[in-house]
Amino acid sequence: MPELPAVPEPVTACAASYLQGLNETQAEAVRATEGPVLVLAGAGTGKTRVLTTRLAHILETGRARPWQVLCVTFTNKAAREMRERVGTLLGTSVEGWWVGTFHAAGARVLRAHAELVGLQPNFTILDADDQTRLVKQLAEARNIDTKRTPPRLIGSIIQRWKDRGLTPDRVTPAEGADALDGLALPLYAEYQARLQALNATDFGDLLLHGLTLFREHAEVAAKYQRQFRYVLVDEYQDTNVAQYLWLRALAQGHNNLCCVGDDDQSIYSWRGAEVGNILRFERDFPGAKVIRLECNYRSTPHILAAASGLIAHNQGRLGKTLWTTQGEGEKVGVRAVWDGEDEARVVCSEIEALRGRGSALRDIAVLVRAGFQTREFEERLITVGIPYRIIGGARFYERQEIRDAIAYFRIVVQPDDDLAFERIVNTPKRGLGPASLRSVHLLARARGVSLTRAAALLIESDELKPQARATFGRLLGDIARWREMMARTPHTDAARIILEESGYTAMWQADRSAEAAGRLENLKELVAALADFENIAGFLEHVSLVMDNDEALGDDKVSLMTLHAAKGLEFDTVFLPGWEEGIFPNQRSLDEGGAASLEEERRLAYVGLTRARRRAIVLYAANRMVYGRWQNSLPSRFVAELPEETVTHSAPTGLFAAERRRGFESSDWAPGPAAASAPSLMPGFAEPRWAARNRAPMLDGEAVRIAARPAPAHPFSEGQRVFHQKFGYGNIRTVDGDRLEIDFEKSGSKTVIHSFVQAA
DNA sequence: TCCCTCCTTGTTTTT
DNA sequence: CAAGGAGGGA
Numbered sequence A: 001m002p003e004l005p006a007v008p009e010p011v012t013a014c015a016a017s018y019l020q021g022l023n024e025t026q027a028e029a030v031r032a033t034e035g036p037v038l039v040l041a042g043a044g045t046g047k048t049r050v051l052t053t054r055l056a057h058i059l060e061t062g063r064a065r066p067w068q069v070l071c072v073t074f075t076n077k078a079a080r081e082m083r084e085r086v087g088t089l090l091g092t093s094v095e096g097w098w099v100g101t102f103h104a105a106g107a108r109v110l111r112a113h114a115e116l117v118g119l120q121p122n123f124t125i126l127d128a129d130d131q132t133r134l135v136k137q138l139a140e141a142r143n144i145d146t147k148r149t150p151p152r153l154i155g156s157i158i159q160r161w162k163d164r165g166l167t168p169d170r171v172t173p174a175e176g177a178d179a180l181d182g183l184a185l186p187l188y189a190e191y192q193a194r195l196q197a198l199n200a201t202d203f204g205d206l207l208l209h210g211l212t213l214f215r216e217h218a219e220v221a222a223k224y225q226r227q228f229r230y231v232l233v234d235e236y237q238d239t240n241v242a243q244y245l246w247l248r249a250l251a252q253g254h255n256n257l258c259c260v261g262d263d264d265q266s267i268y269s270w271r272g273a274e275v276g277n278i279l280r281f282e283r284d285f286p287g288a289k290v291i292r293l294e295c296n297y298r299s300t301p302h303i304l305a306a307a308s309g310l311i312a313h314n315q316g317r318l319g320k321t322l323w324t325t326q327g328e329g330e331k332v333g334v335r336a337v338w339d340g341e342d343e344a345r346v347v348c349s350e351i352e353a354l355r356g357r358g359s360a361l362r363d364i365a366v367l368v369r370a371g372f373q374t375r376e377f378e379e380r381l382i383t384v385g386i387p388y389r390i391i392g393g394a395r396f397y398e399r400q401e402i403r404d405a406i407a408y409f410r411i412v413v414q415p416d417d418d419l420a421f422e423r424i425v426n427t428p429k430r431g432l433g434p435a436s437l438r439s440v441h442l443l444a445r446a447r448g449v450s451l452t453r454a455a456a457l458l459i460e461s462d463e464l465k466p467q468a469r470a471t472f473g474r475l476l477g478d479i480a481r482w483r484e485m486m487a488r489t490p491h492t493d494a495a496r497i498i499l500e501e502s503g504y505t506a507m508w509q510a511d512r513s514a515e516a517a518g519r520l521e522n523l524k525e526l527v528a529a530l531a532d533f534e535n536i537a538g539f540l541e542h543v544s545l546v547m548d549n550d551e552a553l554g555d556d557k558v559s560l561m562t563l564h565a566a567k568g569l570e571f572d573t574v575f576l577p578g579w580e581e582g583i584f585p586n587q588r589s590l591d592e593g594g595a596a597s598l599e600e601e602r603r604l605a606y607v608g609l610t611r612a613r614r615r616a617i618v619l620y621a622a623n624r625m626v627y628g629r630w631q632n633s634l635p636s637r638f639v640a641e642l643p644e645e646t647v648t649h650s651a652p653t654g655l656f657a658a659e660r661r662r663g664f665e666s667s668d669w670a671p672g673p674a675a676a677s678a679p680s681l682m683p684g685f686a687e688p689r690w691a692a693r694n695r696a697p698m699l700d701g702e703a704v705r706i707a708a709r710p711a712p713a714h715p716f717s718e719g720q721r722v723f724h725q726k727f728g729y730g731n732i733r734t735v736d737g738d739r740l741e742i743d744f745e746k747s748g749s750k751t752v753i754h755s756f757v758q759a760a
Numbered sequence B: 001t002c003c004c005t006c007c008t009t010g011t012t013t014t015t
Numbered sequence C: 001c002a003a004g005g006a007g008g009g010a
Helices: A024-031 A047-060 A076-090 A102-112 A128-141 A151-163 A173-182 A184-197 A203-216 A218-227 A241-251 A275-279 A301-311 A340-356 A371-384 A400-413 A418-424 A434-447 A451-458 A466-488 A491-501 A504-510 A516-530 A536-546 A587-609 A637-641 A702-708
Strands: A037-041 A069-073 A098-101 A230-233 A257-261 A289-293 A332-337 A364-368 A388-390 A558-562 A571-576 A612-621 A623-626 A629-632 A647-650 A721-724 A728-736 A739-744 A748-753 A757-759
Touching: A024 A047, A024 A289, A037 A047, A047 A069, A047 A076, A047 A230, A047 A257, A069 A076, A069 A102, A076 A098, A098 A102, A102 A203, A102 A241, A102 A536, A128 A151, A128 A184, A128 A418, A151 A173, A151 A184, A151 A203, A151 A241, A173 A184, A203 A218, A203 A241, A218 A241, A230 A241, A241 A257, A301 A332, A301 A587, A301 A612, A301 A637, A332 A340, A340 A364, A340 A371, A340 A571, A340 A612, A340 A623, A364 A371, A371 A388, A371 A558, A400 A418, A400 A466, A400 A491, A400 A504, A400 A516, A400 A536, A418 A451, A434 A451, A434 A466, A451 A466, A466 A491, A491 A504, A491 A516, A491 A536, A504 A516, A516 A536, A571 A587, A587 A612, A587 A637
Parallel strands: A037 A257, A037 A289, A069 A098, A069 A230, A230 A257, A332 A612, A332 A647, A364 A558, A364 A571, A388 A558, A571 A612
Antiparallel strands: A623 A629, A721 A728, A721 A757, A728 A739, A739 A748
16 A cells, blocks of 8 residues: 555534534535536545535525525436435425436426427426337338347437437538438437427437527526526536536536546446546636545555556546555455356355355445346355345336336326337237237328327227227227226226226236246336325326336345446445456457447446455456357456555466466465365266366365255245246255255256245 | 247446 | 347248
């Protein structure tokens, strides 16, 4: 560890109470209210604290009233935290304040002036799924081969333009001609026209329309510029061009813009974030004050030095020197393993060891580069019976059943919602196939009316086959009836009745697949969630903007997630598996973005390391199954970039012979002699048949722990039928203590711990 | 309309 | 290898 600067003096005398406990730099960032300020906040330096205190300070000192401060973050989670902390700090409710996500603030501005950009104030906000379906329709109408040019790709190109603040008319002809051979730009224009016709926006529009609004209606821009005396921004390194322009437009009046961020944690360039925004801040806002928060309150010196040494390999950065007052702690473990299975085994036995020493599982995380890597860990965790949760993945409202249910609510509240209509018209199956729908579409297009309207017209005619006609009639009748019911029935009841009468619930009840039970659970949860809202319309209003799936971190479980999902979180112990060339840094990323992408991958590694409070363990495997093929892998270049004095290497004998010259064996991770000679100590686990000879020896006495595990009482017995979240239904073949061998109907025979199954 | 088979394609993802 | 989509056949 390099020499440490002096411990910052805590702010005490004469300071307002909310400044208590801040260090001098943090307090400076709070007090520097006037003019543009960039707070470069390294990982774990208390940036949220600074931001919330700053807001409190502005209000407490009477510099502004609550509605005169705009405070934006990226995620609902961050926004929620901000609101809670400010509320606590000031002892007031923050209801109605401008504290929220970019998109929520954007929507709020837009709702107030929707007509000025050709929308009605009650416009709907579409999500990614709706967008893609819309793009697909438009592409098909143009006879574009959607197999060769996937709608998703077109959608993402449109999204990137929006990220850059470009409406179709502002995309340069050259660029337009370039994108998908000139296909994308006209589709973008059509897409925007279609959204307008649907009275809908996508997420990008919430800001993009705002830009148009400010540009074309100076009086509106001026109103907000006057109103927002202070503008505060979190995670500034993640802003895209549109957000930058939007902020700049709003902050222009008083020029009191405070952006907090860390260029070293910029990991979202691939979705439009511009590191340039933060790097350029001083040029964009002349006279800007830059304050660096460099005192880290989270990690041990070794972890910090490892992360700092690694990130120092990046060129384009503003540079910070993080330091801490904490005592030494453990070095970062760097551990070589044989293959992915071995990796999962090693991590899990370490977790068991930590648990044995009194660590809570909630303080442990496994952070991977890509989602698929969690699978091996899941399997192993299930096998040894360690509870875990996966953070990220499919969000609650993105699940099929939730989206279907919401589409039902949407069509009832707003019968002209074509996207909702299409979604539910034949779900559950009613026999309304593409053939009958085609006539509805044709009529809708010809008359310029919504699909619901068109269907209503059609059933008055003999256009349709009698059966389709009757079915449409029934559906439209149902929708009208539900609509009426909503007016006089408590909305949670109404929701449940809609899902039942539509046959949607029954559809899943009849489904024998493994997920059906879970989906019904989710539907129940959805109905329960409705209780938090005044009515269904209010719920729909919020659902697209503020429904996330943050599983409470409260339960005592190990967390599994991607490095991206880990940003902003911290854990005592962090496992960082898969540090191999090709996986991390990710090959695809490198191929696409070259040197810039390598730097972003490195920042990702930096984010990963700095999540750890006390322990970080990096792992890499000698062999990895990639797309069903075994291949040898090389340790990630990032491994070599960790300063030697901050890490402890270890590898089982025989692995990575070349690296051993760098002193791999002299390590406290190395297996003891007993383990080294006991490859057969692996009850129940198949040797990789292709390499049994070289198998890495058993480590950490894991076999002993498995054998010695006591068998707690549980209610399961042989032959019993059970249900498992992941594997579905099955019958218990044998019971071995707390381990059950189960023949699953869908997934074959698996050994699982009893706590993961329930009686079926 | 449904089911089966073949083929393609495999990062990260908020709002 | 595994999953999801598309297309063909019954």
